[in-house]
Amino acid sequence: MENVILVVHLILAICLIGVVLLQRSEGGGLGMGGGGGAMTGRSAGSALGKITWGFAIAFLATSITLTIISAQNSGSGSILDRVSEAPVAEPAAPAEATLPGDGPLLPPSESGAPLLPPRAD
Numbered sequence: 096m097e098n099v100i101l102v103v104h105l106i107l108a109i110c111l112i113g114v115v116l117l118q119r120s121e122g123g124g125l126g127m128g129g130g131g132g133a134m135t136g137r138s139a140g141s142a143l144g145k146i147t148w149g150f151a152i153a154f155l156a157t158s159i160t161l162t163i164i165s166a167q168n169s170g171s172g173s174i175l176d177r178v179s180e181a182p183v184a185e186p187a188a189p190a191e192a193t194l195p196g197d198g199p200l201l202p203p204s205e206s207g208a209p210l211l212p213p214r215a216d
Contacts, residue, residue, distance in 0.1 A: 097164050104157040111150040118143050 118141075 097161070097168070100157055100160055100164070104154065104161060107150055107154045107157060111147070111154055114143060114147050114150060118147070
């Protein structure tokens with residue numbers, strides 16, 4: 096049941112974003128855009144406005160429903176109680192320190208300096 100409501104919730108979120116993006120900007124947000132209806136009273140509700148309200152109400156309803164279901168399914172107690180009960184594993188012994196990409200080391204020469212591989216020019 097929770098998965099079905101979650102899928103409906105996600106579909107409502109996508110639809111709500113789409114409907115809001117389809118609406119015409121009134122220019123009230125940052126003070127830019129057309130004048131027209133900014134200082135007038137309540138404008139007539141358009142079809143997109145009504146659809147937006149419907150999606151918003153359904154989105155809030157599914158949000159509250161998911162919150163209630165999640166609260167009912169949660170176990171009693173704190174998550175910290177479960178962490179303290181978990182067994183603690185001993186760390187493994189450290190491996191030999193090697194650098195990535197290191198190949199086999201060449202033995203030192205008779206003079207004590209390490210031998211270098213031939214240079215690719």
